[in-house]
Amino acid sequence: MFEEYSMAELTDILFMQGFAGLILFSVLVLMALGLAIIFGQMGVINMAHGEFMILGAYTTYLTSHIFETYLPALFDGYFFVAMALAFLVCFALGVLVEWGMIRFLFKRPLDTLLATWGLSLILQQSYRTVFGAREVGVTLPEWMMGSYSMTETIEVPINGIFVMVLTLFIASGVYFLMFRSLWGKQVRAVVQNRPMAGAVGIDTGKVDRYTFGIGCGIAGIAGSAFTMIGSTGPTSGQLYIVDTFLVVVFGGAQSLIGTIASAFTISQSQSTLEFFLSGSMAKVITLLIVVGILMLRPQGLFALKIRQ
Amino acid sequence: MQQRSNIRFMSRQEVLGYIMLAVILLAIIPLSLDVFRLNLIGKYLTYAFVALGLVLCWGYGGILSLGQGVFFGLGGYCMAMFLKLEASDPESTKIQSTPGIPDFMDWNQITELPWWWEPFRQLPFALSAIVLLPTLFAFIIGVAMFKRRVGGVYFAIITQAIAAIMTILIIGQQGYTGGVNGITDLRTLLGWDIRSDSAKVILYYVCSAALFICLLLSQFIRYKKLGRILVAMRDREDRVRFSGYDVANFKIFVFCLSAMFSAIGGAMFTLQVGFMSPSFVGIVPSIEMVIYCAVGGRLSLLGAVYGTLLVNWAKTIFSETFPELWLFAMGALFIAVVMAFPNGLASLFKRYIEPKLPAWYSGKTMVSKAPIIEKDSSMETAHANALGSEENIGSSKSLAKPETAVTVAPRTDEKLEGGVYVD
Known part of the structure; x- marks a missing residue:
């Protein structure tokens, strides 16, 4: 099947495909980070995670509109404001949800799945009511459009690079938060031994609440980044949840490195397979491989040893 | 009265409950509704099979499967394949470029019936495939997961992923499965027109009878030692393991059983509704089926039937009058049933x-x-x-x-x- 390509063209295609895989990787990491934090901390899978992302995306959409109408001079920088807002909005909603719902279901993780699924349905319908069923897109500022040509045949889109840089930034931010701050120390203490953490004076309820909020906030940032590479509709969140869940589960519950490694594996295998097969078969095979590996190694790639 | 309650696997209340359900399903509903509505109820009842399986699997076994739609779909597709082959005899498909194969294959430039469609020409094969194929599939998943002690949230997520894979696969392989539209235009079962009014009434009764068989089987299992081990396993798995039981085998059993029920439901669905499509396989329908079970009460076998009927009836009413409110209601139902009344109706x-x-x-x-x-x-x-x-x-x-x-x-x-x- 490769006869019609020359060697140089093949390398270029491979490179471009690899780059597309990297963008997918960044998006997956952004989406999975928030979920991984929550799952690692509380053992709760937030089925409404996709909807939190979409909330971030809609926040970005609104911000871009406001900037376009009232502050056209500052339009180039709206994206940073939008991301901060997306984080705040999702954080606030996340804290609210934890306070109103999750904390009562703490000992029943399976029920949390259902309750958060209910939440996701409600959010979806709210988006549909408020923003309409049609997908919306944002106007990108000028500097984010176009692409950067590395050679004559290789071009990389600038928004893709931006998403990658953003992911790097957020991931290191989460790393510092979890492993270099007092709050992170508390979180890890609660993960390792909840009653003992409580006994030494850590307010575990508060730690849970803010962990959930921050996880949702990161989902908001992910959604915000998302608007740069695709349009947003009320049900867009659903398209990605399975991938995101698998990334988290595949990576191992309490491991940040695991999440990143599994996102990398999944995205690269998917984009490489996409070149050989149809898109849907690539996805099927990727997911099957992940499920297969999970059956052999249920604890995920990197499992943190904790006392059960 | 005394004799009645002596039936070995039921209490008096339960006997009365079953009689009540039988009266409702076999007498009140068929007598009071027209054929269209009756067919609709029949369709709801096919979901009750899934809900019943979930009561055993989730309520009693503590295994939440978010991929029951896969088994429902497998059962339904097996039935649909048989019916489709019967509907596409060379005579009625002579306008196709290759007569004698299902129409969607012809549209997708497939000129020969795939080998794995071939055995579905025989009804006995199709019927056994309906029961055995999903059970076997569940068995493979079950062995792979439970023997390695995967459970809880992990199991839920993986079954969900399997549901997603299945949908993508069915939609992607349009030429073999009919794609998004599914397998449509099913007409006869061994020459008997399943679209006529009388057939719909008969199929309704067949469906109810099958549901009762499944209910009684579940009741029997629940009463016996097996059912008690399941409950014990759900609550304190390690203690059951330490007592010398192989926990994984019980889980595999109950998961296979629920898959089998779902598959029977799927086959009945195809017969009564006349088509099967991937929209009954994926993530969303699979989770919806969990709510049927949860609304009825996750520990109640009869509740599963009532819960299914109630939720679907509400869905129909809402979709007819306020379509935009349905998702709100459904979401609220999920939250309410989990938080306020976890044991349902x-x-x-x-x-x-x-x-x-x-x-x-x-x-x-x-x-x-x-x-x-x-x-x-x-x-x-x-x-x-x-x-x-x-x-x-x-x-x-x-x-x-x-x-x-x-x-x-x-x-x-x-x-x-x-x-x-x-x-």
């Missing part, structure tokens, strides 16, 4: 209706208006109840081996947490 019945029923219902020798006293208020209420250790005050001798109610609603909020199973 069954607990409401136990709490508000049962105490008001006359004495012959409970089979008590003395009339007692007082609610059943709950002895066990510890964390293991549900466990104890389901194991049948709750005391039936003044119950007749026939209940020497007390088979108690499926669910007893704990009466205070503190108990709620413990009343539901705790993972």
Whole structure:
């Protein structure tokens, strides 16, 4: 099947495909980070995670509109404001949800799945009511459009690079938060031994609440980044949840490195397979491989040893 | 009366419950509704098979599968493949470029029937495939997961992923599966027109009868030692393991059984509705099926049927009048059923209706208006109840081996947490 390509063209295609895989990787990491934090901390899978992302995306959409109408001079920088807002909005909603719902279901993780699924349905319908069923897109500022040509045949889109840089930034931010701050120390203490953490004076309820909020906030940032590479509709969140869940589960519950490694594996295998097969078969095979590996190694790639 | 409650795997209340359901399904509904509505109820009942499987698997076994749609779909597709092959005989498909193969294959430039479609020309093969194929699939998943002690949230997520894979696969392989539209335009079963009014009524009865067989089988399992081990396993898995039982085998069994029920439901669905499509396989329908079970009461076999009927009926009403409100209602239902009444309709019945029923219902020798006293208020209420250790005050001798109610609603909020199973 490769006869019609020359060697140089093949390398270029491979490179471009690899780059597309990297963008997918960044998006997956952004989406999975928030979920991984929550799952690692509380053992709760937030089925409404996709909807939190979409909330971030809609926040970005609104911000871009406001900037376009009232502050056209500052339009180039709206994206940073939008991301901060997306984080705040999702954080606030996340804290609210934890306070109103999750904390009562703490000992029943399976029920949390259902309750958060209910939440996701409600959010979806709210988006549909408020923003309409049609997908919306944002106007990108000028500097984010176009692409950067590395050679004559290789071009990389600038928004893709931006998403990658953003992911790097957020991931290191989460790393510092979890492993270099007092709050992170508390979180890890609660993960390792909840009653003992409580006994030494850590307010575990508060730690849970803010962990959930921050996880949702990161989902908001992910959604915000998302608007740069695709349009947003009320049900867009659903398209990605399975991938995101698998990334988290595949990576191992309490491991940040695991999440990143599994996102990398999944995205690269998917984009490489996409070149050989149809898109849907690539996805099927990727997911099957992940499920297969999970059956052999249920604890995920990197499992943190904790006392059960 | 005394004789009745002597049936070995049911209490008097349960016998009455089954009779009541039989009267509703076999007499009241068919007599009061027109054929269109009856067919609709028949369609709802096919979901009740799935809900019933989930009661066993989730309520009793503690295994939440978010991929029951896969088995429902497999059963449905097996049936649809048989019906489709019968509908596409060379005579009625002579306008195609390749007569004798299903129309969607012809549209996708496939000129020969794939080898794995071939055996579905025989009804016995198709019928056994409906039951065996999904069960086998569930068995493979079950062995792979439970033998390695994967459970809880992990299992839920993986079954969900399997549902997603299945949908993508069916949609992607359009030429072999009919793609998004599914397998449509099914007409006859061995020459018998399944679209006629009389056929719909007959199929409704067949569906109800099959549902009753599944219900009684579940009831039997639940009453026997197997059912009790399942409950024990759900509540304290390690203790059951330490007692010498191979926990994984029980889980595999109950998961396979629920898959089989779902598949029968799927096949009945295809027969009554006349098509099968990937929209009954994916993530969203699979989770919806969990809510049918949850609304009825996750520990109540009969509740699964009522829950399914109620939710679907509400869905139809809402979609006809306020389509935009349905998702709000559905979302609220999910949250409410989990947070406010985790044992569903069954607990409401136990709490508000049962105490008001006359004495012959409970089979008590003395009339007692007082609610059943709950002895066990510890964390293991549900466990104890389901194991049948709750005391039936003044119950007749026939209940020497007390088979108690499926669910007893704990009466205070503190108990709620413990009343539901705790993972």
